[in-house]
Amino acid sequence: MKSWSRILLWLCLAGVLAFLYAPLLPPLILAVRDPTTGSITFQNFGAIHSDPTLVGALTNSILLAAIIGVTAPLLGLAAAQAVRSFGVPRLIVTVILLPLFIPGVSMGVSTSLFFSLTGIDPSILTMATVQTLWALPFAFLIILTVMSGFDMVYLEAAYTCGATRAQAFWDVELPQIAPGISGAAIFSVILSFNETVRTAVVQGGNNTIQTFIWSRYQQVGLTPNMYALMSIIIAVTLLLILVLVALGRQQDPET
Structure with a gap:
């Protein structure tokens, strides 16, 4: 009876996973399909560079992902340190988490209006700002969770040995929370590369790959080279998620 229950549980899990991830299959199939003959081909991947607008959007996305992958973890680390050091942790947590509860369109429009009133033209900077938020x-x-597992006795020992606060953080704490910071950086890169709504409002004449794909889909539909690029994005995203899982296991090897 237990074996049948286990089989049923696995079948239900497989059904849920199929329901969630089946929408990812059409772009993968269309990416390797010749639109004329219907045969399998990989020329669509080689044709990605033939669209200069698409290449420009991809370049912007990579640049933004690199910026967000650095700024968001650094600001997150500073905020997590403030939660531990200052006497108002709930206020700090509320302020940092506030963008999660503001609709994407409202956040984008508000940020765009702020830039307009201050005379700041749409650019990579404005796009990076809204994506960082x-x-x-x-x-x-992510960083706060990792820091919660850090034993403060190590810092106390470092202080006792004469280390300054900066030295204790750099030599003692940072190596232990580094996997969490790396995980935050990877997650920030994923969020940046796949963000659409907020970015579209503040991008002006610029494009990211996601806003370009969305606008092209709305206007004239997608081309085979765009399906190929979408397939690459899906594959890279899944790979980064696997890296996140590996970092999590490194942080907690007992699991």
């Missing part, structure tokens, strides 16, 4: 809460939560 979106990624920061997640980076903060």
